[in-house]
Structure formats: structure tokens, C-alpha cells
Amino acid sequence: MHWTHLLLELILMPLMAFFIGMGMVLTLRKIGAKLQRRIGPPFFQPLYDILKLHAKETQSSHGLIHEIGIVMAIGGYVAAETLLPVPGMNGIAQQGGLITLAYMTMIPSLGLALGVGQCANPNGSIGISRALTAMLAYDVPFILVVFGTAYAAQSTNLVEIIAAQQSDGIASWGLVQNPLLALAGLLALQGMLGKQPFEIYVAPAEIATGPMVEMGGKFLGGLFIMQCFQLYTAGVLYTSLFLGGGENWLTFLVKIFAVVSIPMAIAYLFPRFRTEDLVRFFWKWPTFLALLGLAFVLH
Amino acid sequence: MGIRDIPVRQAPSPHKSTNPLGRVFDEFLRFCQSRSLFILHYCTGCGAIELPPAMTSRFDMERLGIQPMVSPRQADILLVTGYVSVKTLKRVILTYEQMPAPKYVIGICSCTVNGGMYWQSYATAKKLNDYLPVDLYIAGCMPRPEAVIAGMRDLRRNIERGTANAWRDYFLRYDHYLGNQQRLFGETWQTPVDVIAEAKHYNLLGKETQGEHTARLARHQKPLEALTLNLELREQPTLLK
Structure with missing residues (x-):
């Protein structure tokens, strides 16, 4: 591949991810609104929010690390987008592979932890410690699922995993081949996106949105951008592992929007888990399912 | 009218x-x-x-x-x-x-x-x-x-x-607002936010930003100090005694 072509892909992939991610944010807010029998936000609301936050005229920064933390949070996801193949573009997915991708998806939380740490707000500290504990909890089934899928396909290369799933229609999808892993992945996804019942680290009424408590203006704007990337990453990763990736853009978009809609559609059914219950849940049920799925794969 | x-x-x-x-x-x-x-x-x-x-x-x-x-x-x-x-x-x-x-x-x-x-x-x-x-x-x-x-x-x-520019007014006429606040809360009233410094930084310093009331504030202002973390570890009651 010519280097200009690669450069173009490296720029285009995060950019598209951002716009699709804004669509996902809108979708989620619309679903939430419909479930509560409201009309919900207008079409461009995510864009208005992000632009408004960056247009704030006075900003309160708590220091260099506060700003670098946000850059890390977005940067980790921007790097992850270039490792996620989309129809027509592979970026550096061939060279990177699943393990790098799994690593990149953890960087944003760590960056956020650094940034929040400098704010020195007790609510923020409580929030981020809960968020990192939650990450420790859902990453165990997540890594098991990633390992199981990679083992089943005998490759850590996402491009090959997708090609293997597209070889024989729906029957070759990861969802059909390894349903237990797919289920465990879906539960991990719920935790990864921080939807109910796993949203104790945000807890607006109790700890004032936890990690976001000191974030205003461009900092919160950065986190809104991060949220777009996060939804996109989660949707595309799950689609690539279990739903056969995208044959073309139409099926690809339908699949990734369906994947991110599931956690929101069931979110309001649940009350909230406490942190220790959350860890107990993730290390019990999704981990058990993933291990069982892994046993089938290894057998 | x-x-x-x-x-x-x-x-x-x-x-x-x-x-x-x-x-x-x-x-x-x-x-x-x-x-x-x-x-x-x-x-x-x-x-x-x-x-x-x-x-x-x-x-x-x-x-x-x-x-x-x-x-x-x-x-x-x-x-x-x-x-x-x-x-x-x-x-x-x-x-x-x-x-x-x-x-x-x-x-x-x-x-x-x-x-x-x-x-x-x-x-x-x-x-x-x-x-x-x-x-x-x-x-x-x-x-x-x-x-x-x-x-x-x-x-x-x-x-x-x-x-909708009322927020500029707070910087431009801070002395007026601070005066009213002092009338209610007493002379020693101070907030953690240094409004005058912010007004200077964002180029919002007006004629009425500073005045007699901000001078009074400057007289009484105590510098903000970082909170220190004091962990008082009490001796654990031992059950075996």
C-alpha cells in the first residue's frame, strides 16, 4: 500500500468514527427519550453540545496533567479506531491486531484517571476509583472473550477474523459459532459502556458524575468526543468479533447501531449495582460464561 | 410606553x-x-x-x-x-x-x-x-x-x-456586586475564586471592576491554602487482650 493511501486512511477512519459516534450518541439519547415517552433531543444535538462546550470563553484548568489526561483519553480511542477495520479500509489493523486494540481501549480510562487525579475533587477521586475497579471487573470476561474468539479463528488479526466469518454467511458468524462467548461479550459491553446496572461510577445524584465533576468547557467537550469514540469502538469491535464485520457500509452501520442500542434499550430495567456487587457479578456470570465458551472452543 | x-x-x-x-x-x-x-x-x-x-x-x-x-x-x-x-x-x-x-x-x-x-x-x-x-x-x-x-x-x-451578556457585567462591575455582597455578609466576605484576576486574564477589566469594595476585600483577604490531608490513625482495639 502506498504511504499516502495509508495516511489518508489514518485520517479518515477516526474522522468517520467521530461522526458515526455522534450518531450513536443521538440514537442512545433518542432511545432513552422514547422509553420515557419523551420526544428527545433534535438531530444535531450532540454536535451543538460539543461545539458549545468548546466555545466557552472562560475555562478552568487544574494544571498540565488535567489537560494531558483528556488528550490521552481521546488519543487512546483515536489510535484504536485506526486498528478497527471498516468496509473498504483496513488502516493498520493488519499490523496491530486484537491485543494492541484491547490495550488501546484501556488507555482512555487511565488517562482520565490521571486528569481527574489532578483536579483533587473528592467526588472525582471516588468516581475514578470506582471506574477503574469496574474496568478491572469487566476486562476479565472481555479478555477471555477476545482470547476465545482469537483462538477459534486461529488468528489475532481482525481482518482475518472478519474474513473467516464472512466465508459462509450467517452460519459462520461468531454469534452462531460461539454463542456463549457472544453472550459474555454482550454483558461485558454493558459494563464497558457504563450503562445501568453498572453506572455507579457516574452516579449523578450521589457523587456529581464522579470523574466528570471538575470537567467544564473544553474538558467536558473532550469527554463528549471521547464518548462518541467509545460507543463506536465498542460497536465495531463487537460486530467484528461476532457479527461478521461489515460486508458493505449499509450492513456495517445497521450492525454497529444495533449493537450499541442493546445496552441502552435494556438499561432502564435495572437499578444500580454497588461496586463490590458489580465486581462479584462480572467475575461470576460473564466470566463463567466466557470460560465455558472457551472450553468449547478449546475442545 | x-x-x-x-x-x-x-x-x-x-x-x-x-x-x-x-x-x-x-x-x-x-x-x-x-x-x-x-x-x-x-x-x-x-x-x-x-x-x-x-x-x-x-x-x-x-x-x-x-x-x-x-x-x-x-x-x-x-x-x-x-x-x-x-x-x-x-x-x-x-x-x-x-x-x-x-x-x-x-x-x-x-x-x-x-x-x-x-x-x-x-x-x-x-x-x-x-x-x-x-x-x-x-x-x-x-x-x-x-x-x-x-x-x-x-x-x-x-x-x-x-x-445575553449579563455574565460580562459581573466582571465589568464587580465592585458593585461585591459591595452588595459585603453589605449582607460582612466585610470579611471572600470567595475562593479571584474574580479580578479572571477579569484581567480574560480582558474583561472595566472601570467599575475595582473600587472601594474590592479594596476592602484586598485588606481582609486571606490567601487560599491547600488543604492538608490529616489521617488520624487511632489505635485499633485489640480483641485478644
């Missing part, structure tokens, strides 16, 4: 754009600002009860891009919903000063306009705009959700036109 003929003193914008496209861009940003309003409701009085219906399924504020936020850092609008006692007003001012500009204050209920039914009370601040620059009052006891949303639409129109 109609209400529109009353001359309103507007603080002139200190920023002058030299870029011809800057005007277009500014208008677009103002449009975005007017379409995305995060509210921080400081629920002091009974007016707070009218906000849940305004937010939930019957009136649904989110369709106007208005959503509740919980931290002053994230918010654009400070909603003061009801009477402010002297003690509450201190907290309202601390909250207001932490918000990033452009920020707007909306006083809901008659109590914020003139003290309402508490006008004889010794412990209640009567006019909110003596202490904070208020963008909009929504009068009523209490105003219905329709009135709240109509007020929000008015604010939205003002932001779009670029006339």
Missing part, C-alpha cells in the same frame, strides 16, 4: 473581530450555544417542584436541548428556584463563580424578584440581581412549566442575538 421602549444598558462586548468570516463563525457558535443549555438547578424553594414536570415526559425540555447537569463546572444556566436566604446566597455565589462563562442566571418565582412572600423577612435576600447578574426572571408563585419553558425560549433568543 411599552416594555420594549425602556432603555436597557448593555455592556459593550470588548472583543472586536477583525476576521470577516469570524462574524459568521461567531453567529454559528451562538446558535450552538442557544441550542445546548445545561442547567444547574439550585433548588432553594418551592419553584423546584415545577422543574421535574418541565424535564420529564409531559413538557420534555430535552427537545429544546436543555438538560440538567449536576456540577457547576459543566453547567451554563444557574436556576435559582425560589427565595434565597442570606446563608443560601453565599452558596449560590460560590456556585456561580465556579461556572465557566458564558453563563446565565435565571431567577424563578417571585421570591427572587422582590422577596415575594418573604419580603419582610430579615434573613432573605430580596433582589437576586443585586448580588448576581440575572439574565432572566420568570415571575409567578410558582410559574407553571409552560412559563419556565417560555422563559427558556426567551433566553435562547437572547443568546442567539448575542444580548
